[in-house]
Amino acid sequence: GNSVTQMEGPVTLSEEAFLTINCTYTATGYPSLFWYVQYPGEGLQLLLKATKADDKGSNKGFEATYRKETTSFHLEKGSVQVSDSAVYFCALIIQGAQKLVFGQGTRLTINP
Amino acid sequence: EAQVTQNPRYLITVTGKKLTVTCSQNMNHEYMSWYRQDPGLGLRQIYYSMNVEVTDKGDVPEGYKVSRKEKRNFPLILESPSPNQTSLYFCASSLVGTGFGYTFGSGTRLTVV
Numbered sequence: 401g402n403s404v405t406q407m408e409g410p411v412t413l414s415e416e417a418f419l420t421i422n423c424t425y426t427a428t429g430y431p432s433l434f435w436y437v438q439y440p441g442e443g444l445q446l447l448l449k450a451t452k453a454d455d456k457g458s459n460k461g462f463e464a465t466y467r468k469e470t471t472s473f474h475l476e477k478g479s480v481q482v483s484d485s486a487v488y489f490c491a492l493i494i495q496g497a498q499k500l501v502f503g504q505g506t507r508l509t510i511n512p
Numbered sequence: 513e514a515q516v517t518q519n520p521r522y523l524i525t526v527t528g529k530k531l532t533v534t535c536s537q538n539m540n541h542e543y544m545s546w547y548r549q550d551p552g553l554g555l556r557q558i559y560y561s562m563n564v565e566v567t568d569k570g571d572v573p574e575g576y577k578v579s580r581k582e583k584r585n586f587p588l589i590l591e592s593p594s595p596n597q598t599s600l601y602f603c604a605s606s607l608v609g610t611g612f613g614y615t616f617g618s619g620t621r622l623t624v625v
Contacts, residue, residue: 432611443516443602443616451611489555493613498543498562498606499570500614502555 406503421475423490431492518617535603544586
């Protein structure tokens with residue numbers, strides 16, 4: 401089946417630290433990959449996406465590269481801020497389907 | 513502003529009292545879906561709709577109903593709510609196609625006592 405596995409949280413970092421949140425996937429087809437962010441008390445917002453192998457999605461200083469050979473889509477940011485504290489979800493949609501399949505989410509806390 | 517609007521944001525109700533959570537989108541999206549979010553279980557799809565009058569079950573449809581009479585609206589109906597339906601609910605919409613991602617509403621926190 402189709403599934404997404406994220407690194408377990410919670411993750412706590414200091415401001416300006418480098419961030420990596422690992423995400424790997426299993427897919428029967430050829431997926432599009434997404435990162436969503438959920439700030440406290442809010443809905444999920446699309447952070448970035450990639451639709452084919454070697455594509456790099458980027459937004460707000462975050463980046464993730466679609467790696468087909470390792471079935472991964474790791475989220476990175478060079479220098480995190482307190483305002484980046486949120487829950488991050490990796491997700492996929494299989495070509496020909498419409499359902500968004502989510503990972504479990506990783507809670508990130510940035511301390512000043 | 514392009515958005516998905518859910519109402520209410522918070523709801524406390526009693527077991528067995530029918531309720532409806534409304535969802536409306538202004539982006540002319542064909543696809544709409546309901547998810548519930550629970551600690552330790554992540555986000556699970558309840559129902560989805562590919563277009564008007566076309567709905568289908570997701571992973572956890574038991575105890576829920578939906579309808580899609582108009583393109584913009586996709587209400588979630590709990591005919592006889594039970595405490596195990598206490599959860600955070602999200603409505604989402606998208607264009608059909610795998611590259612678009614979803615736009616989510618702000619969520620409805622439901623408590624059934």
